[in-house]
Amino acid sequence: MSLKYKIPRGTYDILPEDSQFWYKLMNKFRELCRLYNYHEIVTPIFEQADLFERSVGDSSDIVEKEMYKFQDKKGRVFALRPEGTASVVRSFIENNLGRQSSITRVYYSGPMFRYDRPQKGRFRQFYQYGVEHFGSEDPFVDAEVISLANMFLTKLGLKNFRLELNSLGCRDCSPLYDQALVNYYSSLKTDLCPDCQQRLTKNPKRLLDCKVDSCRNYAREAPSILDYLDENCRRDFELVQKYLTDQGIEFIVNPRIVRGLDYYVKTAFEFTTDALGSQNTLCGGGRYDGLVEDLGGDKTPGIGFAGGFERLIEIMKIENIGFNESSEKSIYLVLLGDQARAQAAGILHELRTNGIKVDFDITKTSIKAQMKSADKAMTNYSLIIGDEELARKTVILKDMSTGEQQIIQKKELVSTLIPLVQQ
């Protein structure tokens, strides 16, 4: 079949057979956020493009080549949101969310958009969950936010993931480290891969992340950010680690993790896995103490993380994790003959009014075909109504697992079914 219309590249449909799974996954996240006292915030999926350009950083890949940018009819330039934090910070400032208390905790979930080349675990429209915590610089909060992420993954039943932790330094010490990296690498420049030669001027920290063997060797000898943290950053980083240890959360310090968004300072972390191939970050986040101010708000520290639902689902498939099926019993209505079919609407209405879920197939007329459908639908009970039953004002109730059936009075139908369905 040649299709006239096709789904856009890098997107996918969540089909009816899967939507329950997604719904449950999102609810798990909601539940957990409630436990940590976070409240949901819903922002538009598009914003002024320069909001992202200023927050994410205009030298980042996201802004340079991955944004879905467009103009509206009045020439205003918008972009489909490539990530969630910028929008939340915008809303925080615009609605003065920090006015009620010194701390503001919010969470969100929804579609994000990035014009990337699709591959395993990477889409152009993808769904993220995330939280943002405003108002405290205390490293205790860093550990708290990380704990939420850790709890989410753990509660889902995921096993094979690890927490990698780093400090990027603050706006005072981070540039000193960049300079140290540049100094170290500039004498090696001609030996570096072409990508790394770019990184040297664009984003020196990325040099540490290169996968080319020769560059890796150099990276091993390169100066470490941990040696360049100033007194304050060093102390806070140690405290974050202590608080994590206090909660029994395992982590590894990886001085080479670099986050892709320019606003991060100090604590940066990623939950990664080996199960997903190349796109191995389950979720990631960090501190962004300067961002609110940069975007026009009062000086307000913040920290948050975001993760992709697709990768959770992928790994849950691999680890064979599911949510328990609902134990709700189902009823199938089998109607024989025009007379009985004429009664269908009334019966369906009566059952539904009483909260009983019913299924049936109007396209099938023979009892055999209808019974087959009932069987295929894995129904628990079928109700059979034909001419005989109509005449006697009865209904046949058949238990599909045992094959036993009983004749009940039609007026007692609902009262008979309710206990069966509710158990």
Add this chain to the structure above:
RNA sequence: GUGGCUGUAGUUCAGUUGGUAGAGCACAGGAUUGUGGCUCCUGGCGUCGUGGGUUCAAGUCCCAUCAGCCACCCCA
């Protein structure tokens, strides 16, 4: 943006040195006319992703394009 592999019925795939397509599963109907799950029987005229080209003739060769997968890059 770069590279590799792939694109045939609803689905998973087969299709030999180019001669206008099949199999499993699924689906539908049936096996003494009001009963499912097992078994058996029957049912496929699909622009062979799309558009060009080579050829008497292309699913099968060539080019382009689109899409998927995987990797680079980057990240969720």
